[in-house]
Amino acid sequence: DAGVIQSPRHEVTEMGQEVTLRCKPISGHDYLFWYRQTMMRGLELLIYFNNNVPIDDSGMPEDRFSAKMPNASFSTLKIQPSEPRDSAVYFCASSHLTGTSSPNEQFFGPGTRLTVL
């Protein structure tokens, strides 16, 4: 398997523009996570899905952020309109939850580095 795939790897945009980040999870994984990483705040969970359904979006910072998972092999994170403070590395991760009796590994993509000017 190619692992979790994210695109683009780098995105530079101007304030006010719409940004769409894309993720393809590992085949067979039923959980998908979106994280944001900054120097100031570290790693933050934004939202996660189980079987394509959003379970917890309490980490989404504002209404400008939205995430969708139309099918098991694709998810998007959209920021509209973008602001300079959205500049960060955005990670997608996927996992197959095995229950409490087994360890659960999350597999991370390489991230998308977003710069909003």
Next chain:
Amino acid sequence: GEDVEQSLFLSVREGDSSVINCTYTDSSSTYLYWYKQEPGAGLQLLTYIFSNMDMKQDQRLTVLLNKKDKHLSLRIADTQTGDSAIYFCAEKGNTPLVFGKGTRLSVIA
């Protein structure tokens, strides 16, 4: 709610031991994890420990778990420049993994 705390920075000299500490709040956590993030990459699982264990050793890595104090540590023996990375502690309780903010380890040659 569940929370994982760890210091943000650690600096050590090459050849010394590094100890990265973490505290967590969910006493029902069944597994605790250490993830490593190398520059420009995503997080990767480094090691994990089951909650009924006190210690786990894997080559240069030693994980210690104090369940009473909800304290987890990662010791890296003979730290090398290649160990420079961000290390994340994570717990698994009733929800998917909860990560700490990460400890940035800098190794000075």
